Amino acid sequence: MITMKRFLVLLYAVIAYLLFFATFLYMILFLGNYSELLPKTVNSGDEIALMPAVLINLGLIALFGLQHSIMARKSFKKWWTQYVAWPVERSTYVLFSTFALILLLWLWQPINEPVWEVNATWVSLILSWGFWLGWLVLFLSTYMIDHFRLFGLRQAWSYWKGEELQPPKFMEPGFYKYVRHPLMLGFLIAFWSVPRMTVGQLIFSAGMTTYIFIGVYFEEKAMLRRFGEKYEDYRERVPKFFPGLK
């Protein structure tokens, strides 16, 4: 019975992870405007009137931001872990984030009016590479802190093996020696490395950038609560997003 329960927990975590991973890959291609590969991208599809499109898009970003922030709060975690057991708590968070992302990608309204369009081939090339560099920085950063814990697999794996889950440790590996938020920096690079920026995509990039700043503010407050002086010292020494910029 216990083995069955452990197996189901692991299965749930793996399914949540795979669903998230597939949706995230879709999002990358969606933002890269790979319309030959996807049924819909950030700029493709039928356009509706400007105002409703802007409001729908802002609403979708706000919904994603609220889900992501509220469910990450300590008080929320305290409340819902009465109903959701610790081995599946993070996976359930990942699952809800995936649903919010699917909704955003599915209901996104294209607004194809260009804001900028880079004509110089070399600048366009740099921006196209920047887009992929951003995702690479993000992906590597997840491994530097703990990819499997971040996406709930470590928790389920510990439960499967009957081990106690160790509390997260403060670390300064790799990119984290140079900036406090390399993962978010990866997002910022990818969101803004756009050779042809439309009004629709600008709403996405600006909206998500705003959310990143808000999310990081709350994350730092939580890190200060958890790690105290250690994190305070880290904040003194290491810049937030840009290496060398205090």
Ligand SMILES: C[S@@+](CC[C@H](N)C(=O)[O-])C[C@H]1O[C@@H](n2cnc3c(N)ncnc32)[C@H](O)[C@@H]1O
């Ligand atoms: C989505 S990750 C983003 C991390 C960071 N904001 C970034 O952009 O690289 C959020 C998780 O990373 C953890 N985290 C952030 N910095 C960390 C560090 N230096 N050592 C260990 N864990 C960290 C936080 O506890 C949080 O659960």
